[in-house]
Amino acid sequence: MLDIKLLVDVKNGTQAKKIFYDDELYQLELERIFGRCWLFLTHDSLIPKLGDFVTGYMGEDEVLIVRQPDGSVKAFLNHCMHRGARLCNAEAGNARGFTCSYHGWAYGMDGALKAVPFEQELYKGCLEKHKLGLREIRVESYHGFIYGCFDASAPSLYDYLGDMRWYMDIWMEATGGAELIGPPARSLLNCNWKTPSENFVGDAYHVGWTHAASLAALGGELSVLAGNKVLPPEGAGLQITTRHGHGLGILFNAGPGIIGEEAGAACRAWYAENRPKVAEKLGALRAKYYGSHFNSTIFPNNSYLWGTNTFKVWAPRGPHQIEVFTWGIVEKNMPEDLKRLVTSGMIRSFGTAGMFEADDSDNMESMTHLNRGTQIRKGTLNSQMGMGTEIEDPDHPGIISHSAVGETSYRGFYRAYQEFLSANNWDELRANDETWKDEILGAKAGGQK
Ligand code: FES
Ligand SMILES: [Fe+2]
Known part of the structure; x- marks a missing residue:
């Protein structure tokens, strides 16, 4: 005990x-x-352009970090919402979106589920795609050093570094x-x-x-x-x-x-x-x-x-x-x-x-x-x-x-x-x-x- x-x-x-x-x-x-602390993900200099991404870890959770069209950075669990396969297998790259290698569900760089193979034929319109986006993780940066945190009630990264x-x-x-x-x-x-x-x-x-x-x-x-x-x-x-x-x-x-x-x-x-x-x-x-x-x-x-x-x-x-x-x-x-x-x-x-x-x-x-x-x-x-x-x-x-x-x-x-x-x-x-x-x-x- x-x-x-x-x-x-x-x-x-x-x-x-x-x-x-x-x-x-x-x-x-x-x-x-x-699950509570701010954890280092990457640096601005490594994902400078729209669609640049890297994959990494927060604890044992695998995460995907992507530069967005507005210049911001989003991070997601690197985990497909269908049957849970790893979504992105590359360590780094540039992409307009991410398609799962198992059954082909496709997500935008903003994490939204965009396309599902044979959606109309197989799901008959009942798949709530808007609820099946990737799980987003809180992200903040300090002088270009980007950290993620799973806990919404944690202080800001700025205050956490103190x-x-x-x-x-x-x-x-x-x-x-x-x-x-x-x-x-x-x-x-x-x-x-x-x-x-x-x-x-x-x-x-x-x-x-x-x-x-x-x-x-x-x-x-x-x-x-x-x-x-x-x-x-x-x-x-x-x-x-x-x-x-x-x-x-x-x-x-x-x-x-x-x-x-x-x-x-x-x-x-x-x-x-x-x-x-x-x-x-x-x-x-x-x-x-x-x-x-x-x-x-x-x-x-x-x-x-x-x-x-x-x-x-x-x-x-x-x-x-x-x-x-x-x-x-x-x-x-x-x-x-x-x-x-x-x-x-x-x-x-x-x-x-x-x-x-x-x-x-x-x-x-x-x-x-x-x-x-x-x-x-x-x-x-x-x-x-x-x-x-x-x-x-x-x-x-x-x-x-x-x-x-x-x-x-x-x-x-x-x-x-x-x-x-x-x-x-x-x-x-x-x-x-x-x-x-x-x-x-x-x-x-x-x-x-
Ligand atoms: S597990 Fe990703 S599409 Fe099925
Ligand atoms: Fe040493």
């Missing part, structure tokens, strides 16, 4: 090991997290916008979806150790971290957690540290050239952060590394597997040759066969599958590092810790995780808007149970 209260101990900074393994819990996550926008704007908005380089690479990993989400939300601790060989092989300024020979000093970065479990870590002046020397040098020149304009637009503090390395997760499963220019969705495929979608992210106004350099550096580091991606994957898979053991799956996981260092800071939205390495955003992520699983609806979640910070600020490690 699942007791949600026992999954996360916010006060103590621990989580039950079953969060990476339990089937019943996974079904609840699909309903209460993936304080995270202040940090995202440092790269989404700094020099006239960002864009994704696609189509996304797709790969399967045998791990629970939360293992990469938590890693990207706030794990600077593993970098020098898990990635020791890759850092040493690459050279460059971050190679000093290889093998944990040095710790980023106090004041070298920040950790941040915000409402709804989003979070990030910033490592100052380390932006393009692992995308190769040529790309790194070109990026640093680009950042230096643009920093004064960013200061004018976003202020001196954010101009200072522009060009730093960011690791981040937008709750629940959309992660990015700014500086390593990778943008990910960890799409769940059951409790023990994910499909990884990987795009490149670049500033729109970068010269084309710089975009190419940056993207190839990203592919070498965090692409499907990237050195750093491979380093991480092994840990994520073992964290999941060791729980096959009945003894291993008992007990808790520890995220107590830096407890008590979190503060509210008038210059930085959310809750922050002035330390480059710690687990502040882990604790924020799992506080929200438990909150989503416990709440019956968005009204209950809204009731915590004023008090969520107290739980994290008031937490002090009391020893792992």
Whole structure:
């Protein structure tokens, strides 16, 4: 029997090991997290023209996203209303409509059911086509990044991102916008979806150790971290957690540290050239952060590394597997040759066969599958590092810790995780808007149970 209260101990900074393994819990996550949160779909730059479409996932639900004649974007369940076959089998393309491969029902790009083979002869006029359009999904975008949400009572995407926008704007908005380089690479990993989400939300601790060989092989300024020979000093970065479990870590002046020397040098020149304009637009503090390395997760499963220019969705495929979608992210106004350099550096580091991606994957898979053991799956996981260092800071939205390495955003992520699983609806979640910070600020490690 699942007791949600026992999954996360916010006060103590621990989580039950079953969060990476339990089937019943996974079904609840699909309903209460993936059924309620804003989930990343695609970017404007990947469906620019009328009829452009991509297919993707929201939780395990397959969806179809289409650019409409009026320039807006609509998303639908990718599921025929006749007998339930997949409607669109392509990953991307351009179409005036979609015809099901099973019996040929045809839908317009607006999702309306337009034509049914032998409709008059076989249905004798009784088929209510106007009631059989595709199920439409709520869609909103932020700086061209398009997200979908199944829950009509969820806040707007703008409010859902909330304080995270202040940090995202440092790269989404700094020099006239960002864009994704696609189509996304797709790969399967045998791990629970939360293992990469938590890693990207706030794990600077593993970098020098898990990635020791890759850092040493690459050279460059971050190679000093290889093998944990040095710790980023106090004041070298920040950790941040915000409402709804989003979070990030910033490592100052380390932006393009692992995308190769040529790309790194070109990026640093680009950042230096643009920093004064960013200061004018976003202020001196954010101009200072522009060009730093960011690791981040937008709750629940959309992660990015700014500086390593990778943008990910960890799409769940059951409790023990994910499909990884990987795009490149670049500033729109970068010269084309710089975009190419940056993207190839990203592919070498965090692409499907990237050195750093491979380093991480092994840990994520073992964290999941060791729980096959009945003894291993008992007990808790520890995220107590830096407890008590979190503060509210008038210059930085959310809750922050002035330390480059710690687990502040882990604790924020799992506080929200438990909150989503416990709440019956968005009204209950809204009731915590004023008090969520107290739980994290008031937490002090009391020893792992
Ligand atoms: S299932 Fe699509 S037309 Fe029959
Ligand atoms: Fe990593």
